[in-house]
Amino acid sequence: MKVTIDGQSIEVEPGTTILQAARMIGGEVVPPAMCYYSKLKGSGGKCRCCLVEVAKGSEADPRPMPKLMASCVTGCMDGMEVNSKSSPRVTEARKSVTEFLLINHPLDCPVCDQAGECDLQNLSFEHGKSETRFIEEKRTFEPENIGPNIQLHMNRCILCYRCVMVADQLTDDRVHGVMDRGDHSNISTCISKAVDNEFSGNMIDVCPVGALTDKTFRFKSRVWFSKPYNAHRNCPTCSGKTTVWMFGDEIQRVTGRKDEYHEVDEFICNGCRFDHKDIADWTIEGPRAFEKDSVINQNKYNRKLEKVEIATEEHILLGREEDRKKISMAEIPLTEEDIINQKSLGNNG
Amino acid sequence: MSQKILLDKINIPGIKTYEVYRQNGGYASVEKAIKTLTPDEVVEEVKTSGLRGRGGAGFPAGMKWSFIDKKSGKPRHLVCNADESEPGTFKDRYLMEFIPHLLIEGMITSSYALGANLSYIYIRGEYMWVYKILEKAINEAKAAGFLGKNILGSGYDLELYVHCGAGAYICGEETALIESLEGKRGNPRIKPPFPAISGLWANPTVVNNVETIAAVPWIINNTGAEYAKIGIGRSTGTKLISASGHIKNPGVYEIELGLSVYEFMNSDEYLGGMSSDRPLKAFVPGGSSVPVLPAHLIYKTANGEDRLMSYESLSDGGFATGSMLGSGGFIVYNDTSCIVRNTWNFSRFYHHESCGQCSPCREGTGWMEKVLHRIENGHGREEDIDLLLSIQSKIEGNTICPLGDAAAWPVAAAIRHFREEFEYHIRFPEKIKNRDHFVAEPFEKVKHLVSKVIV
Numbered sequence: 079m080k081v082t083i084d085g086q087s088i089e090v091e092p093g094t095t096i097l098q099a100a101r102m103i104g105g106e107v108v109p110p111a112m113c114y115y116s117k118l119k120g121s122g123g124k125c126r127c128c129l130v131e132v133a134k135g136s137e138a139d140p141r142p143m144p145k146l147m148a149s150c151v152t153g154c155m156d157g158m159e160v161n162s163k164s165s166p167r168v169t170e171a172r173k174s175v176t177e178f179l180l181i182n183h184p185l186d187c188p189v190c191d192q193a194g195e196c197d198l199q200n201l202s203f204e205h206g207k208s209e210t211r212f213i214e215e216k217r218t219f220e221p222e223n224i225g226p227n228i229q230l231h232m233n234r235c236i237l238c239y240r241c242v243m244v245a246d247q248l249t250d251d252r253v254h255g256v257m258d259r260g261d262h263s264n265i266s267t268c269i270s271k272a273v274d275n276e277f278s279g280n281m282i283d284v285c286p287v288g289a290l291t292d293k294t295f296r297f298k299s300r301v302w303f304s305k306p307y308n309a310h311r312n313c314p315t316c317s318g319k320t321t322v323w324m325f326g327d328e329i330q331r332v333t334g335r336k337d338e339y340h341e342v343d344e345f346i347c348n349g350c351r352f353d354h355k356d357i358a359d360w361t362i363e364g365p366r367a368f369e370k371d372s373v374i375n376q377n378k379y380n381r382k383l384e385k386v387e388i389a390t391e392e393h394i395l396l397g398r399e400e401d402r403k404k405i406s407m408a409e410i411p412l413t414e415e416d417i418i419n420q421k422s423l424g425n426n427g
Numbered sequence: 428m429s430q431k432i433l434l435d436k437i438n439i440p441g442i443k444t445y446e447v448y449r450q451n452g453g454y455a456s457v458e459k460a461i462k463t464l465t466p467d468e469v470v471e472e473v474k475t476s477g478l479r480g481r482g483g484a485g486f487p488a489g490m491k492w493s494f495i496d497k498k499s500g501k502p503r504h505l506v507c508n509a510d511e512s513e514p515g516t517f518k519d520r521y522l523m524e525f526i527p528h529l530l531i532e533g534m535i536t537s538s539y540a541l542g543a544n545l546s547y548i549y550i551r552g553e554y555m556w557v558y559k560i561l562e563k564a565i566n567e568a569k570a571a572g573f574l575g576k577n578i579l580g581s582g583y584d585l586e587l588y589v590h591c592g593a594g595a596y597i598c599g600e601e602t603a604l605i606e607s608l609e610g611k612r613g614n615p616r617i618k619p620p621f622p623a624i625s626g627l628w629a630n631p632t633v634v635n636n637v638e639t640i641a642a643v644p645w646i647i648n649n650t651g652a653e654y655a656k657i658g659i660g661r662s663t664g665t666k667l668i669s670a671s672g673h674i675k676n677p678g679v680y681e682i683e684l685g686l687s688v689y690e691f692m693n694s695d696e697y698l699g700g701m702s703s704d705r706p707l708k709a710f711v712p713g714g715s716s717v718p719v720l721p722a723h724l725i726y727k728t729a730n731g732e733d734r735l736m737s738y739e740s741l742s743d744g745g746f747a748t749g750s751m752l753g754s755g756g757f758i759v760y761n762d763t764s765c766i767v768r769n770t771w772n773f774s775r776f777y778h779h780e781s782c783g784q785c786s787p788c789r790e791g792t793g794w795m796e797k798v799l800h801r802i803e804n805g806h807g808r809e810e811d812i813d814l815l816l817s818i819q820s821k822i823e824g825n826t827i828c829p830l831g832d833a834a835a836w837p838v839a840a841a842i843r844h845f846r847e848e849f850e851y852h853i854r855f856p857e858k859i860k861n862r863d864h865f866v867a868e869p870f871e872k873v874k875h876l877v878s879k880v881i882v
Contacts, residue, residue, distance in 0.1 A: 123617040124785050126825055145824045151617045174821035178790035211814055214797040237783060256612065256783070259595065261793040263783030 079156040083107045083130075084164045096149035096160055097128055101339065107162045108339075110172065110201050112179070112286050113238035114150035115341055121243055122150035125179070125236065127201060129171045134159035146171050169205070176205040181212040182261065183287075184233045191229075192288030194301030197340060198236065219264050224254065225272035227293050227352050228282060232264050235289035241265065241281040248345060249275040265289070276315060279351040283334045283342050294352050295323075295331040304330050308363040311354065316347040322360055329355045338369065429683040430657060432645045432665045433638070437525055443560065445567035448528040454573055456644035457535045461581045464647070469540035473643060475651030477663035482508055482599075482636035483714065483754040484829075485738050489651075494623040495541055496631040504632045505543040506608065507534055507640050509550040509557075510592050510599040513714035514776055515756030518667035519637035521679040523550075523557045527564035531587065533640035535573055536647055538585050541633055546587050549604050552594040561589045596780035600828045601634035602626075603782065614784045615828035636754075638667055659685030662737035666752070672710075672759035675699035688712075688734045689726045692759070705761040705869075709845070712741050713753020715773045716833030718840030719766070720750050746840065762869040765859075766848050770841040771799035777834035788831040791822040795838055802849060805856030812849050816842055847877045 079090050081099045084107045090099045098116070100108045109130055114122035122128075129146040137157030146167060149160070162168060180202060187193040219232035237256065242265070245252040253274075254267045267273060273281070282290045304323040309332075311318045323331040332351045334342030354360065396402070412420075441447040448454075460469050474489030495503060507530065511519040523530055530548070538546045550558050565587055568574045576584045590608055592598045598607045602616035605627050626632025642664060646654045655663045662684040671677045674692070676699045682691060691697045692707075701707060711719050728734050729748035734741065742749045760769070778796035783789045795818050798811050819835035826832070842849060848870055852859055855876065 123827060126785050126787055129825060148617070148827075153619075171821075171825055174825070175786055178786045178794075178821070181790055181794060211817075212794065214794070214801075217793070236786065237789065239784075258783070259597070260778060260781040260783045261789050263789070 079154055081154045081158050081160065083160045084162050090154050092154075094154050096130055096132075096147070096152050096154055096158075097122075099154050100149065100160075100162060109149050109162055109168075110197075110204070111150055111339070112197055112201065112236060113240060115240050115243070115284055116339075117341060117345075118240060118243040118284070119247060121238075121240060123148045125238055126175045127172060127179075129168060129175070131161040131165040131168050132158065133161050133165075172201075172205045173207070176202050177207070177211075179236050180206060181210070182217045182233075183236070184216065184218075186234070189297075190231075190234065190288040191291040191296060191301075192234075192285075195340070196288060197286035217261055222266060223272075224267055225274055225278075227279060227348060228273060229291045229293045229296055230265065231289050231291070232266075234287050235265055236287055237263060237265075238286055240284040240286070241290055244280050244284050244345075245273075245275070245278070248277045248280060251275070276347050276349070277345060279348045280334065280342070280345045282351075283336070283345075286340070292331060292333075292351070294355070298330050299325060306366040306368065308335065308366055309360040310363065311350065311360050313347060313350050315349060317344045318346070318350060319344055320346050320350055320360075321366060322362070327357060329357055329360070335366075429681075429686070430665065431681050432654075432657075433522060433529065433641050433667060434526075434679075434681045442526055443528075443564075445528060445564070445571060448526075449571070452648075453528055454532050454535075454568075454571075456647035457532055457539075457573055458579060460536045460539050460647050461579050461583060466540045466542055469536065469647060472651040473540070473646055476646045476654035477651075477658075477661060478639065478642055478646065478654065479662070479738065480636055481638035481642075481666065481754070483513070483716070483751075485752065488635060488639050491623070491635070492537075492541060492633060494621070495633055496624050497542065499631065501630045502545065503541055503543045504627045504630055505534065505538045505541050505546040506601075506604065506627060506632055506634045507546070507548040507637055508599060508601065508604060508634050509548050509554070509637045510596075510604060511637070511754075512551055512553075512596040512599055512780075513716060513754050513756055514773065515669065515671060515711060515758045516714045516754045517669045517671075518679050518755055520554060520557060521669070522637055522641055522667065523554070524560060527557075527560050528568065529641045529644065530561070530637055531564050531568050531573075533643040534587055535568075535578070535585060537633075537635070537640055537643050538587075539583060540643075543633075544584050544586065546585060547608060547627075548587070548589045549592060549598070549608055550589055551592045551598070555591070558589055558591050565589065595782075596776075597782040597828070597830060600830065603828065604634060605632060614782050615830075617827055657683055659735065659737050660739060662739060662752075666736070666755055668736070668755045668757050670698050670757040670759070672757075673702045673705070673761040673764070674759045675702050682736055684735075684737045686736045687726075688736055691736055691757075692725075698759070701759070701761055703761065705763055707759065708762040708764060708870075709760045709766060711750070711756070711758040711837075712736075713751050714756030715758075715776065716829075716836060717751040717753040718746055718749075718836050719769075719844065720840075721844040724748055724844075746836070747843070750840070762871065763866045765803075765865050766841050766845040767799070767803050767852050768862075770838055771796070771803045773837045774799050774834065777830065781830060781834070785827045785831075787822045788826045788834065791818050791831070792834045794818055795822075795834070799838070802852050803859075805852065805859055807849070807853035807856075809850075809853055811853065812842060812846065847874060850877045 083100050086103050088103050109128035111128045112125035128149045130149040132143040132147055134140050136155030224230045242255055253271045256263050257266045282292050304325045306321045306323050309322045321333050321335050322329045334346050336342050436442050436451050470492045478488045479485045595613050597603045598613040600615045603613045607613035622632040658664050665681050665683050668680050680697055693700045707722050709719050709721050710725055728743040738752045741752045774796045778792040781788045781792045801807050819838045822831045823835040
């Protein structure tokens with residue numbers, strides 16, 4: 079089957095979705111995806127970030143589709159023509175979805191552990207605006223403790239349902255899910271149980287935002303200060319192939335190995351993730367390649383630092399000599415004369 | 428007096444019970460269908476009748492039935508959508524409460540046509556007393572041999588269950604209904620696959636509204652061609668209209684499609700005109716989801732033709748000057764009602780009822796509700812009107828299910844036709860603070876204030 083996305087054609091197997099075809103082409107045409115996760119069955123279709131315009135349905139039925147389609151759940155047809163980034167309707171729709179996702183987001187990136195590897199940051203970098211039209215109070219949730227390893231920040235959640243699917247498809251007993259509905263739907267353990275499962279840590283890896291973060295890494299470091307290395311160990315429960323995030327000789331954090339779409343290659347167990355932070359536990363394979371534009375790449379210490387100069391008139395920050403005299407404190411200790419002067423000032427005033 | 432199809436026996440005392448219903452020609456369609464017709468002939472009959480889905484979208488029922496996947500060999504299901512929760516619509520409740528056997532009869536005939544051996548009526552949780560009425564009717568029908576194994580000695584088996592929802596508007600969307608029926612969270616599914624291919628428990632399923640199914644017995648008894656003669660153009664048959672608002676006789680009416688809106692509003696047989704001498708200001712023809720129309724577009728369409736109660740005529744002019752027949756929730760407003768408050772009320776409903784699955788609807792409905800609440804309470808800003816239009820256009824068409832559209836349309840229509848009222852709320856907050864603004868002085872009297880340009 080032949081599919082054309084933004085003018086680039088590719089042959090795909092029947093049953094491929096538009097998003098998968100776009101990822102095969104790669105580059106600019108790949109729609110952003112916040113909820114779709116290729117390793118999780120039934121994911122996708124919810125965030126509406128990956129909307130594309132189908133300009134030609136198929137060879138057999140060339141009519142365009144009237145609505146924008148979610149590319150992650152729409153199958154390719156032979157001869158289909160899709161406009162992704164090239165369509166103004168699509169860029170507009172992505173901008174709107176970004177705006178919708180951000181209006182109730184706390185925007186606490188400066189204190190968020192996900193910052194630097196957050197899909198929502200990437201999305202808003204590309205499609206967001208710097209100002210907001212939302213002047214209402216943001217929606218907030220009561221904090222909930224879901225166990226010793228995973229930190230839940232419900233306010234940051236975008237309800238992609240990925241963590242629910244991980245628990246469904248990877249573990250035996252799912253104890254958390256989506257409660258309530260509408261803009262108050264939230265991820266919660268039903269009766270405040272702790273999420274306690276050997277593979278529950280993968281919820282952190284699949285979370286596109288900072289709603290689920292690693293408690294053992296909490297506030298330890300910014301993502302871009304540590305360097306990722308591929309590492310492995312002999313693990314009885316999982317493959318043991320992970321990424322360790324190191325600062326000097328210290329392993330600060332262990333995650334799965336993520337590909338360019340931030341999807342893990344293999345899910346890892348909690349033992350590897352939370353309990354093995356000693357360098358002796360791991361065989362380090364070597365540093366990981368990271369994206370050219372990622373924030374991790376911004377922190378190269380081998381680059382020569384440039385001196386920043388602000389173009390102003392000389393001494394403008396110092397001010398005029400007479401002004402400085404006026405606002406300067408009197409010299410201390412005060413002379414006797416000064417004390418008398420001040421007292422008389424106080425009495426008169 | 429126009430022809431009654433659904434409600435012709437409604438006034439017979441005791442029609443709720445099996446005996447009286449049977450004596451008055453009830454269950455004749457089941458006998459006729461099972462004994463003399465093949466399932467495909469029943470489907471063909473419904474196709475000829477031109478019966479359209481009465482739940483709101485108006486999709487031809489016969490066409491929907493013919494899409495069902497019969498080749499796969501999987502068991503098929505018929506599900507009756509009795510999750511009627513649209514503000515302004517209460518026709519299905521009336522039908523089920525007062526003539527429950529009509530729905531049961533329709534379910535048996537329709538299930539036979541689809542070859543379904545297990546069918547469900549999904550009723551909303553708030554209709555608990557109706558649920559009990561239906562359960563009783565099913566038991567009576569079962570005792571009389573119209574349900575269960577080997578119906579009328581034909582070898583056709585059918586089990587019919589009533590399932591109670593838990594009070595979510597979204598479960599009226601067919602795929603969310605199926606999810607809920609399966610015992611899951613009522614989130615709409617992503618289509619395709621459509622329920623006709625993979626519905627309830629991944630089996631081919633047809634979901635139909637109560638009124639659609641209740642029309643089937645008459646079609647089988649009197650042939651589809653006879654049904655197609657009633658009505659006008661592609662809007663065949665009769666429609667139940669639940670009328671409410673500032674009218675003399677609110678209630679449920681059965682009308683022949685094609686009746687003029689003027690006659691429906693003003694004849695004593697139907698609504699009998701306005702409830703007081705205050706003039707008509709606006710109306711919503713099909714439940715809260717459809718666009719509201721101002722007075723000058725109610726009786727006449729934009730190009731001067733009479734507006735009729737039919738799918739085509741009500742949507743004449745698109746959304747610019749038309750609306751939709753929807754589910755038939757006919758809401759009438761006189762000039763004391765505030766369109767802004769009404770829009771906020773509808774918006775609050777959709778905010779409350781959004782399932783929260785896809786982002787535009789989850790975040791957008793709440794945002795619109797908050798902005799409208801601000802305007803309604805005198806804290807609006809001039810740019811809020813354009814902001815609302817912008818939000819609604821971003822929700823519309825970008826969501827998984829039609830709830831996003833349903834939330835967006837009323838807001839857009841209210842601003843399109845009543846923009847000056849929004850401006851009045853924003854510019855004169857002190858005038859609306861007591862919530863009696865249009866009762867004391869109708870908008871027509873203060874309209875001149877808005878038209879002044881304020882610098």
